[in-house]
Amino acid sequence: MDVTTYREELFETAKRIFAVDSPSGYTANVINLIRSMAEELGYSFETNRKGCGIITVEGRDAGKTVGLSAHVDTLGAMVRSITSDGQLMFTVVGGPILPTLDGEYCKIITREGQTYTGTILSLSPSVHVFPDSVTRTRDDSNMAVRIDEKVSSADDVKKLGIQPGDYIFFDPKTTVTTSGFLKSRFIDDKGSVACLMTLLKIMKAEGLVPAYRTKIFISVYEEVGHGAANIPEDVSELVAVDMGCIGLDLSCNEYQVSICAKDSGGPYDYELTSRLIRLAKENGVDYAVDIYPRYGSDVGAALRAGNDIRGALIGPGVHASHGMERTHAEGMENTIRLAGLYLGLSK
Secondary structure: OHHHHHHHHHHHHHHHOOOOOOOOOOOHHHHHHHHHHHHOOEEEEEOOOOEEEEEEEEOOOOEEEEEEEEEOOOOEEEEEEEOOOEEEEEEEOOOHHHHHHHOOOOEOOOOOOOOEEEEEOOOOOOOOOOOOOOOOOOOOEEEEEEEOOOOOOHHHHHHHHOOOEEEEOOOOOEEEOOOOEEEEEOOHHHHHHHHHHHHHHHHHHHEEEEOOOEEEEEEEEEEOOOOOOOOOOOOOEEEEOOEEOOOOOOOOOOOOOOEEEEEOOOEOOHHHHHHHHHHHHHOOEEEEEOOOOOOOOEEEEHHHHHOEEEEEEEEEEEEOOOOOOOHHHHHHHHHHHHHHHHHOOOO
16 A cells, blocks of 8 residues: 555645534534545445444454544634624634634634634734733633624624624635645644545555454544544444644654554553554554643543443644644655554455
């Protein structure tokens, strides 16, 4: 399986997924896109009640079912209130680094489907006016959305149909560089979703079949903690494909697949994690093993919900997570390789 020959398809798949806004709770459109991608390849697709997607791939042995998961929901915001001068105060969905949002373009979509544009700004947005323009705290008490409409009061905004609870979407700024970097918001975890969808393309193109029945679980509430709380009962082990962390005393970089031994929820399954390390080592996959102290995953959600599974976590190294993120094609390709080795693909 020569993953590098599929790099263009990997990046094109990523761009398609990144182009569809999908903060936690507003994911129907992106799940429909994933459905169409899966069905175009001939794989079955279903959703559970809360909207998570399940792609089933039959294996050579139907006596065991394994799972790969990635989450397609992202960070975002909602309108919290409307100020007297017509700006939107907001509450975050998930945990974006708020100072990185100062000056970002955004969209607001009302419950009736009307779309407006705006900019997220500090409430002291001008150096020529506010003495604390540089020093004012950038948090959800000190930032607001300036709407691109002629409004000067709360009533003006309400007449547009905007109300509390309407979603605010950040511009992901997705860019692929000639040097092989993917730069974008929400590589956590749309980058991993692109890896799994590209793996399915490779399997179809090369006639590769997994050792066991495989269910690819696309969760839609991971960023708020309960994405994979309910997984198919027949899944006996689940490998979450999510971003690898970079920085401080961690060893992973953007060109590697990270294998997480422990995160904030505790250690991952020792046997399964050791198996992944062995597969990477024996097959020349560039990898790192790390501990993530400020991290949780879909496997953690599944275990806390009482699912009787073995769980592990892998993913491409991602720099500046929950901010302006970046990874490299090599890190994504190594992730695809390790996922394929885990599945035991063969013709």
